[in-house]
Amino acid sequence: MNQNTLTSQPKSQMRWKFKTRLQLWIQRLAILILLLLLWELLSGIVIDPYWVSEPSSIFAVLREWLVSGDLLFHVWITLQETIYGFVLGAFVGGAAGIWLGIMKRLAEILDPFIMAVYSLPKVALAPLFILWLGIGIQMKIILAAVIVFFLVFFNTLAGVRNVDKDLIDGIKLMGASQWQLFEKVILPSALTWIFVGLKMSVPYALIGAIVGEIIASNRGVGYLIQYSAGQFDTAGVFAGLFVLIVISTLLNGLIKLLEKRYMRWKTIHQEEGSQNA
Amino acid sequence: MDTLISFQNVCKCFQRNGNDVLALQNINLEVKKGEFLVVIGPSGCGKSTLLNMIAGLMKPTQGVIYYGDQQVVSINTKVGYMTQKDNLLPWRDVEGNIGISLEIKGLSASERKAVVQKYIELVGLTGFENHYPNELSGGMRKRVCLARVLAYNPETLLMDEPFGALDAQLRLVLQGELLRIQREMKKTIIFITHDLDEAVTLGDRVVVLSSRPGTIRTVKKISFPEPRNVFQLRYTEKFGQYHGELWELLSEDIRKGEKVV
Ligand SMILES: Nc1ncnc2c1ncn2[C@@H]1O[C@H](COP(=O)(O)OP(=O)(O)OP(=O)(O)O)[C@@H](O)[C@H]1O
Ligand SMILES: [Mg+2]
Numbered sequence: 001m002n003q004n005t006l007t008s009q010p011k012s013q014m015r016w017k018f019k020t021r022l023q024l025w026i027q028r029l030a031i032l033i034l035l036l037l038l039w040e041l042l043s044g045i046v047i048d049p050y051w052v053s054e055p056s057s058i059f060a061v062l063r064e065w066l067v068s069g070d071l072l073f074h075v076w077i078t079l080q081e082t083i084y085g086f087v088l089g090a091f092v093g094g095a096a097g098i099w100l101g102i103m104k105r106l107a108e109i110l111d112p113f114i115m116a117v118y119s120l121p122k123v124a125l126a127p128l129f130i131l132w133l134g135i136g137i138q139m140k141i142i143l144a145a146v147i148v149f150f151l152v153f154f155n156t157l158a159g160v161r162n163v164d165k166d167l168i169d170g171i172k173l174m175g176a177s178q179w180q181l182f183e184k185v186i187l188p189s190a191l192t193w194i195f196v197g198l199k200m201s202v203p204y205a206l207i208g209a210i211v212g213e214i215i216a217s218n219r220g221v222g223y224l225i226q227y228s229a230g231q232f233d234t235a236g237v238f239a240g241l242f243v244l245i246v247i248s249t250l251l252n253g254l255i256k257l258l259e260k261r262y263m264r265w266k267t268i269h270q271e272e273g274s275q276n277a
Numbered sequence: 278m279d280t281l282i283s284f285q286n287v288c289k290c291f292q293r294n295g296n297d298v299l300a301l302q303n304i305n306l307e308v309k310k311g312e313f314l315v316v317i318g319p320s321g322c323g324k325s326t327l328l329n330m331i332a333g334l335m336k337p338t339q340g341v342i343y344y345g346d347q348q349v350v351s352i353n354t355k356v357g358y359m360t361q362k363d364n365l366l367p368w369r370d371v372e373g374n375i376g377i378s379l380e381i382k383g384l385s386a387s388e389r390k391a392v393v394q395k396y397i398e399l400v401g402l403t404g405f406e407n408h409y410p411n412e413l414s415g416g417m418r419k420r421v422c423l424a425r426v427l428a429y430n431p432e433t434l435l436m437d438e439p440f441g442a443l444d445a446q447l448r449l450v451l452q453g454e455l456l457r458i459q460r461e462m463k464k465t466i467i468f469i470t471h472d473l474d475e476a477v478t479l480g481d482r483v484v485v486l487s488s489r490p491g492t493i494r495t496v497k498k499i500s501f502p503e504p505r506n507v508f509q510l511r512y513t514e515k516f517g518q519y520h521g522e523l524w525e526l527l528s529e530d531i532r533k534g535e536k537v538v
Contacts, residue, residue, distance in 0.1 A: 166364040169334050174378040174429055175354040184377065188368045 050234065057235040058242065065239065070224075075243060077220040081137055081209035082251070085144025089205070090198055093149040097156025098190070102182075107157070118154075122147045122208075126215050135216040144208030151201040152194065159193025160186060195259060202251050210244065221247070281433065281465050282308040282331060287340035289326050299490040300326050304340070306484065306493060311463040313456070315476045317527065318486030318494075324469045325361055326491075328435040331467065332358045344433075357431035359439050361469075363418045365410040371397065371421055372406045378429035396424035399454060401447070416442040423451065427458065433465040440475065452478055453507040460504065473527075477519045478507050485526045495526055 036055045039047070043054035065071035100107040126143055133139040163186050171185050213222025221243055228236025287304040290297050301323040308314050316324050329335040330342055333353040342349045344356075357378075365374045375396055376389040384392075397403055400420040410418055419442050426434060440448045456479060459466055470476055476483050477499055485494045499519055501510060510516050 164364070166360065166362065167366060169332075169352075170358070170360070170364045171377070171381070172352045173332060173334075173354060173356065173358050174381050176381050180381055184380070185366065188366070191368070 050232075053234040053238050058238045061233075061235045061239040062242065065224075071243070074219060074221050074224050075247065077137065078206075078209055078213065078222065078247065081140040081144060081212070081220065082205045082247075085141045085208055086148050086202060086205035088141065089145035089148025090152045090201065092145070093152030093197070094156050094194055096149075097153045097194075098160055098187075101157050101160025101190070102186075118150050122150070123211055126212060129212075130216055135218070140209045140212035140217070140220070143212045144205040147204045147208045148201040151204060152197040155193045155197025155200075156190060159190030162193070163189040195262075199255050199259065202255055203248055206244075206248055206251065279310045280307045281310040281345065282306075282467075283343045285341050285343070287330070287337045287342060289323065289330065289335065290338040302490040302492050304491075304493060306496075308465065308467060310465055313459055313466045313468065313479055313481045315480035315483045316467065316469045316486065317471065317473070317476050317483060317523065318491060319488040319527070320471075322486045322488050323491035324486060325437055328358065328437055328467060328469065331433075331435060332356050355431060356433045356435050357426040357429045358435045359422050359426045359437060361437040363410075363415075363422050365418060365421055365425075367410050370407045370409050371402060371413070374410070374421055375424045375428050377425065392428055393424075396428050399427070400424045400451070416444070416447070419443065420451075431464075433467070434459075435467050437469045438471065439468070441471070448475070449507055455479070456505060456507060473520050473523050474511060476523060477516055478505070478510055483523060485523065497523060497526075 040055045043049050043052070047054075049057070062071070065074075100110065122143070125146060126139070129139045129142050133142065167185050167189065168181065171181060176184065209220065210222040213220035214226045217223045221240055224243075225237055225240035228234075228240060284304045284306040287301060288299070289301040290299050292298075304327070316327065318324055326335060330337055331344065331349065331353065333349050333351050336350075344353055366377070369377070372390075372393050376393045379389040379392060393406075397406060400423055402417065402420055402424070405413065405417065410421070413421065419439060423439055426436075440451055443451065452475065455466075458464065468479060480497075480499045483497045483499060485497065486492065487494045497519070501513075501515065
């Protein structure tokens with residue numbers, strides 16, 4: 001019946017909250033407009049548009065890309081690489097983390113090897129992947145997946161290892177089987193850690209895709225930036241960066257939404273504070 | 278009555294950074310089937326350790342513990358253990374926590390619901406079914422633990438200060454309920470408390486432990502006309518007598534403790 005007593009608030013308070021939030025966003029918008037205006041006005045006087053471009057030309061480039069269909073094409077390529085890379089890396093990393101978390105002895109034996117591979121800057125693998133897979137979309141997917149793999153793997157491993165011993169004892173005493181122990185305690189407990197790993201790795205998946213595109217490709221947002229820079233088209237470079245900002249912000253927003261939904265028991269007490277964060 | 282649990286020359290020693298901490302020494306004790314055994318003793322004397330060993334979570338350094346006719350060597354699923362620290366699963370709501378043992382047994386959702394609801398009412402948490410542990414007060418969490426162990430419905434209940442965090446009224450109510458359940462279903466209960474009133478009210482026998490290393494100082498038999506009424510018992514003369522005797526036994530240790538400090 002009154003299951004929301006802790007989270008719901010009286011109407012007046014909610015309206016007040018909405019008002020302050022609205023104000024916050026108006027203030028942020030004002031600062032953005034001010035900065036863009038300043039940039040535009042100072043361009044050609046203090047700032048050299050050859051190196052830094054100006055908002056109006058960046059906007060023009062963006063519109064051109066949009067109208068020609070280039071924008072959607074390249075964004076879609078980058079998104080595909082990011083998402084496939086993320087999903088692949090997350091699945092393999094999560095499975096490996098759970099497996100080694102349970103096989104304690106094996107994990108101990110493999111530890112130095114895992115650390116050796118981990119300490120390698122993953123981007124350095126790009127040339128190898130090009131050799132194996134060519135400069136197509138697969139190479140970016142694998143690059144992103146390798147980066148994501150380690151982040152998810154280590155978080156999952158830590159999660160499985162850090163399950164509260166008291167919780168395990170408690171459920172064993174109730175006669176749980178090995179599988180029930182895993183399903184009812186180990187996995188849900190590790191899930192918070194796994195989620196941290198997943199959350200962290202979304203921007204890294206994007207990094208993997210973009211780095212791959214910059215190194216070698218003929219499509220994707222990274223290619224757009226690289227190509228524009230090659231043409232000394234600063235406006236194009238900035239337009240590409242702007243597109244990247246939008247993509248990564250949207251991805252992060254999506255993750256936040258999912259977290260709020262599935263980690264209710266964890267976020268309840270942080271919700272009030274996190275709105276300003 | 279038959280003996281259900283027996284300690285034979287049990288010692289428990291902990292290793293801490295190379296130092297030995299002797300927690301329990303020479304414990305010889307027989308717990309009878311269907312009895313309500315209360316354990317009291319100064320803080321740190323090894324009461325929780327005693328329960329941990331019955332549950333099979335810790336092994337005695339010396340001696341053996343029998344449960345029924347079997348030696349306790351690993352996890353003992355015959356007992357339900359309500360630990361001193363609450364160990365609720367933080368990602369499960371109140372209902373989910375209380376019903377977990379029923380899930381393990383393989384009961385269907387509707388069967389579980391009925392049992393869970395019964396115990397939620399018993400511990401006075403109606404309306405909080407879908408709250409998560411971090412949304413509850415300390416005392417409420419303890420009540421969820423109580424409901425959970427009762428829903429598990431084990432042969433023996435190990436309870437480590439189950440009512441410590443509750444207010445006086447609620448404590449009396451729950452003492453009454455526990456006593457009723459214990460008598461009706463002939464459960465064996467080993468119950469740790471720091472509250473002498475509680476010890477006298479509930480115990481068929483009260484084990485008094487000395488300060489560390491814990492040894493059994495006395496086992497005091499408590500008898501009142503049945504059924505006991507937890508609300509009125511405390512006003513009887515006999516209650517005062519028992520209380521006084523236990524107080525005497527404990528305060529020897531308190532005096533000793535003051536000298537050391
Ligand atoms: N896992 C452990 N490792 C090392 N020492 C321990 C461990 N558990 C308990 N001890 C020690 O054993 C002694 C008895 O502990 P125990 O928890 O059984 O006391 P207790 O009687 O339950 O005390 P309280 O009434 O404060 O709960 C203490 O001195 C404690 O320091
Ligand atoms: Mg204790």
